[in-house]
Amino acid sequence: xxxxxxxxxxxxxxxxxxxxxxxxxxxxxxxxxxxxxxxxxxxxxxxxxxxxxxxxxxxxxxxxxxxxxxxxxxxxxxxxxxxxxxxxxxxxxxxxxxxxxxxxxxxxxxxxxxxxxxxxxxxxxxxxxxxxxxxxxxxxxxxxxxxxxxxxxxxxxxxxxxxxxxxxxxxxxxxxxxxxxxxxxxxxxxxxxxxxxxxxxxxxxxxxxxxxxxxxxxxxxxxxxxxxxxxxxxxxxxxxxxxxxxxxxxxxxxxx
Amino acid sequence: xxxxxxxxxxxxxxxxxxxxxxxxxxxxxxxxxxxxxxxxxxxxxxxxxxxxxxxxxxxxxxxxxxxxxxxxxxxxxxxxxxxxxxxxxxxxxxxxxxxxxxxxxxxxxxxxxxxxxxxxxxxxxxxxxxxxxxxxxxxxxxxxxxxxxxxxxxxxxxxxxxxxxxxxxxxxxxxxxxxxxxxxxxxxxxxxxxxxxxxxxx
Amino acid sequence: xxxxxxxxxxxxxxxxxxxxxxxxxxxxxxxxxxxxxxxxxxxxxxxxxxxxxxxxxxxxxxxxxxxxxxxxxxxxxxxxxxxxxxxxxxxxxxxxxxxxxxxxxxxxxxxxxxxxxxxxxxxxxxxxxxxxxxxxxxxxxxxxxxxxxxxxxxxxxxxxxxxxxxxxxxxxxxxxxxxxxxxxxxxxxxxxxxxxxxxxxxxxxxxxxxxxxxxxxxxxxxxxxxxxxxxxxxxxxxxxxxxxxxxxxxxxxxxxxxxxxxxxxxxxxxxxx
Amino acid sequence: xxxxxxxxxxxxxxxxxxxxxxxxxxxxxxxxxxxxxxxxxxxxxxxxxxxxxxxxxxxxxxxxxxxxxxxxxxxxxxxxxxxxxxxxxxxxxxxxxxxxxxxxxxxxxxxxxxxxxxxxxxxxxxxxxxxxxxxxxxxxxxxxxxxxxxxxxxxxxxxxxxxxxxxxxxxxxxxxxxxxxxxxxxxxxxxxxxxxxxxxxxxxxxxxxx
Numbered sequence: 001x002x003x004x005x006x007x008x009x010x011x012x013x014x015x016x017x018x019x020x021x022x023x024x025x026x027x028x029x030x031x032x033x034x035x036x037x038x039x040x041x042x043x044x045x046x047x048x049x050x051x052x053x054x055x056x057x058x059x060x061x062x063x064x065x066x067x068x069x070x071x072x073x074x075x076x077x078x079x080x081x082x083x084x085x086x087x088x089x090x091x092x093x094x095x096x097x098x099x100x101x102x103x104x105x106x107x108x109x110x111x112x113x114x115x116x117x118x119x120x121x122x123x124x125x126x127x128x129x130x131x132x133x134x135x136x137x138x139x140x141x142x143x144x145x146x147x148x149x150x151x152x153x154x155x156x157x158x159x160x161x162x163x164x165x166x167x168x169x170x171x172x173x174x175x176x177x178x179x180x181x182x183x184x185x186x187x188x189x190x191x192x193x194x195x196x197x198x199x200x201x202x203x204x205x206x207x208x209x210x211x212x213x214x215x216x217x218x219x220x221x222x223x224x225x226x227x228x229x230x231x232x233x234x235x236x237x238x239x240x241x242x243x244x245x246x247x248x249x250x251x252x253x254x255x256x
Numbered sequence: 257x258x259x260x261x262x263x264x265x266x267x268x269x270x271x272x273x274x275x276x277x278x279x280x281x282x283x284x285x286x287x288x289x290x291x292x293x294x295x296x297x298x299x300x301x302x303x304x305x306x307x308x309x310x311x312x313x314x315x316x317x318x319x320x321x322x323x324x325x326x327x328x329x330x331x332x333x334x335x336x337x338x339x340x341x342x343x344x345x346x347x348x349x350x351x352x353x354x355x356x357x358x359x360x361x362x363x364x365x366x367x368x369x370x371x372x373x374x375x376x377x378x379x380x381x382x383x384x385x386x387x388x389x390x391x392x393x394x395x396x397x398x399x400x401x402x403x404x405x406x407x408x409x410x411x412x413x414x415x416x417x418x419x420x421x422x423x424x425x426x427x428x429x430x431x432x433x434x435x436x437x438x439x440x441x442x443x444x445x446x447x448x449x450x451x452x453x454x455x456x457x458x
Numbered sequence: 459x460x461x462x463x464x465x466x467x468x469x470x471x472x473x474x475x476x477x478x479x480x481x482x483x484x485x486x487x488x489x490x491x492x493x494x495x496x497x498x499x500x501x502x503x504x505x506x507x508x509x510x511x512x513x514x515x516x517x518x519x520x521x522x523x524x525x526x527x528x529x530x531x532x533x534x535x536x537x538x539x540x541x542x543x544x545x546x547x548x549x550x551x552x553x554x555x556x557x558x559x560x561x562x563x564x565x566x567x568x569x570x571x572x573x574x575x576x577x578x579x580x581x582x583x584x585x586x587x588x589x590x591x592x593x594x595x596x597x598x599x600x601x602x603x604x605x606x607x608x609x610x611x612x613x614x615x616x617x618x619x620x621x622x623x624x625x626x627x628x629x630x631x632x633x634x635x636x637x638x639x640x641x642x643x644x645x646x647x648x649x650x651x652x653x654x655x656x657x658x659x660x661x662x663x664x665x666x667x668x669x670x671x672x673x674x675x676x677x678x679x680x681x682x683x684x685x686x687x688x689x690x691x692x693x694x695x696x697x698x699x700x701x702x703x704x705x706x707x708x709x710x711x712x713x714x715x716x717x718x719x720x721x722x723x724x725x726x727x728x729x730x731x
Numbered sequence: 732x733x734x735x736x737x738x739x740x741x742x743x744x745x746x747x748x749x750x751x752x753x754x755x756x757x758x759x760x761x762x763x764x765x766x767x768x769x770x771x772x773x774x775x776x777x778x779x780x781x782x783x784x785x786x787x788x789x790x791x792x793x794x795x796x797x798x799x800x801x802x803x804x805x806x807x808x809x810x811x812x813x814x815x816x817x818x819x820x821x822x823x824x825x826x827x828x829x830x831x832x833x834x835x836x837x838x839x840x841x842x843x844x845x846x847x848x849x850x851x852x853x854x855x856x857x858x859x860x861x862x863x864x865x866x867x868x869x870x871x872x873x874x875x876x877x878x879x880x881x882x883x884x885x886x887x888x889x890x891x892x893x894x895x896x897x898x899x900x901x902x903x904x905x906x907x908x909x910x911x912x913x914x915x916x917x918x919x920x921x922x923x924x925x926x927x928x929x930x931x932x933x934x935x936x937x938x939x940x941x
Contacts, residue, residue: 332784
């Protein structure tokens with residue numbers, strides 16, 4: 001009935017570590033975070049767009065939420081909510097394009113919450129979230145056109161992208177916008193790193209909530225993630241050291 | 257030069273897209289609106305086919321459970337009427353829940369355990385050392401907490417140098433891979449334009 | 459901060475033009491740079507070469523229009539090569555677009571003399587990605603009642619020997635989807651069939667871990683390996699013809715990197731100091 | 732805590748569905764697997780319905796533009812809506828409009844996609860000139876990785892030196908794999924955490940709750 005115990009045990013332990021840290025911070029613990037340049041640049045980018053009197057652009061990519069890469073899009077939409085909050089404080093408009101219909105529904109909800117929190121619920125306009133279509137390149141074509149037509153001042157591409165990311169990022173850069181991007185999709189990271197002013201690498205996109213809200217839930221979860229990464233790195237290094245001495249215990253255990 | 261209507265359509269639309277390289281212009285605007293329209297229409301039709309094929313047809317064949325997702329699907333439209341707008345929370349919550357369940361169950365095995373296991377190799381060659389150290393430092397690079405002791409901070413500095421070097425080489429290699437695909441596509445387009453359309457390439 | 463208010467960037471136009479020319483010129487006037495055969499395409503070739511008349515190869519396609527220049531020749535080469543060794547072929551597709559190309563390849567094979575129904579069968583589109591493949595490998599006849607054209611599997615001689623994943627000697631997946639690279643090894647594990655993966659070049663780095671671990675027996679990397687395979691089969695086609703243009707484009711890109719650094723170290727840094 | 736239809740129950744429903752899928756992944760009970768497959772199928776059906784609200788948004792933006800009667804580019808909005816309708820009908824009733832669908836797919840939709848996608852090539856070339864500078868260690872390593880593999884990938888590399896393909900192969904197999912794995916493993920942790928937070932209802936902005 002149970003195929004293998006190792007993944008289950010590891011899965012439950014991981015969940016336990018994360019939820020344990022969330023609990024710990026919720027009951028008053030602290031966990032100071034190091035700085036991430038790309039996240040520090042967010043406020044700066046919104047500020048610059050405001051100075052230029054141009055809108056801020058955001059898109060969370062083409063992936064659907066109901067897939068195993070969906071959490072990248074969720075992370076992207078979460079970041080959008082903080083960007084929108086900040087932009088509303090500055091009185092700057094946010095334009096978002098959306099490729100996937102589920103993401104569209106989410107984005108609409110998230111933006112309403114964000115503007116309410118910023119104290120400007122009246123800023124929300126459904127026309128500023130543009131659904132284009134899940135057809136990849138049609139989404140890209142529509143997006144680059146909107147970037148140019150609206151003369152955007154800052155561009156955020158954070159979420160789950162496919163081949164269209166480069167076209168959009170390059171168009172934004174040529175428009176003169178500051179480009180902040182991020183994804184955990186390995187196939188797109190090389191392009192985004194090369195073309196953007198700032199790029200959130202892999203896991204960093206899942207950390208935005210903790211940096212912007214500082215809520216115990218998101219910071220606690222980040223602390224739990226840190227523990228798991230320390231363990232993962234130690235397993236790789238320690239397992240290999242043991243393997244060098246012909247002890248393959250760790251490798252065998254993981255293969256079970 | 258070709259006399260086929262289809263070849264001309266393809267060629268002109270391709271040139272229309274390329275006009276963006278000069279700058280945003282009315283021709284590109286036309287092509288862009290056409291494309292967004294076609295794309296949305298295509299995807300809408302596929303979506304409707306899905307509703308019929310996976311929803312209504314099996315439902316009429318006796319799978320009564322499908323009433324639930326169909327009802328949930330209709331509930332999404334509650335957002336247009338304020339008093340019942342909360343109904344649309346159900347379908348979104350469920351779709352996102354399916355995504356998160358797929359993520360958390362799939363990643364631990366495929367992305368976590370399998371990848372760690374594959375990286376455990378005896379440190380008997382330069383390549384293996386680079387592989388192991390590169391992987392471990394890259395994982396540790398994403399440590400988000402602050403470090404208290406001076407020694408820990410210094411070792412993090414070194415870890416981050418090794419990690420960034422590894423990642424950047426990976427990005428360089430990845431860049432090439434993406435480039436290769438684009439060269440192949442571009443060759444295809446040039447063949448289309450200068451071969452099929454203008455007959456310059458035999 | 460690099461961002462500035464938009465102003466015409468003419469150097470961009472020059473680079474665009476150079477990109478176009480670097481590929482157009484070699485296509486108009488081929489240079490004929492020799493194409494050495496690499497280890498990767500050789501490994502796939504050797505695997506297919508070892509197949510015999512008793513073996514059935516499952517060929518799956520999952521790519522779309524943009525990847526066709528790379529993937530279609532890969533799939534064509536593997537299929538025709540296997541048929542030439544006498545092996546039998548079952549063709550499926552994991553996407554609607556993939557099914558269009560599966561049809562193309564099957565028709566080509568039949569044109570080249572393969573007998574439909576005995577040498578090759580086209581089952582068509584298999585929806586459901588991983589779940590679909592998992593169900594298919596568990597019971598072929600339950601997932602497909604008929605082939606793509608609607609002929610019942612019972613009327614196709616080849617399908618009488620194929621019931622589960624264990625009946626395939628090997629599986630060749632030509633894909634543009636990174637997900638395929640994750641789930642095919644996983645699903646195929648218990649059936650013991652060898653896995654050949656042909657991919658677009660941008661997915662090649664992603665395939666490396668699976669090649670290293672042996673879960674994927676061999677793989678083809680984009681147009682480059684398709685060209686090498688075409689040469690190995692002595693039937694040079696579109697991929698071989700594209701190789702000079704490829705070299706031209708790479709040389710241009712490398713030249714741009716060099717030029718950019720020369721410009722940076724000679725002008726910008728001096729200005730900055 | 733009071734269970735309300737508006738606020739808590741969506742989260743409870745989501746949690747239960749999520750747990751079923753997770754358990755079915757780890758534990759092999761045929762009935763549960765069937766339920767899990769069914770639930771995933773639900774997501775597909777709901778997603779298909781959601782398409783409608785996307786289309787409402789797209790259409791309303793363009794209908795408003797046409798209705799405003801003061802825009803120079805109103806004809807583009809007409810074009811968009813007409814193209815959407817035509818493609819919808821041609822795709823949905825493919826059997827009746829076979830040649831129209833084939834024309835639109837093969838000569839409009841396909842080539843537009845390919846042409847758009849090839850813009851990546853131009854962007855990449857520009858980026859190589861603009862961004863691949865040896866300003867710092869990052870720059871050095873990304874340029875090294877890129878140039879080594881580019882020359883290794885094209886026949887011209889082997890023509891320059893026989894060591895280039897070997898170097899390129901090494902970059903692909905060692906540092907590339909190491910970097911990818913490091914990012915993959917750490918982002919698996921991140922995705923796990925976000926997924927978990929969503930599932931247990933700690934993250935709920937996406938359904939409009941704060």
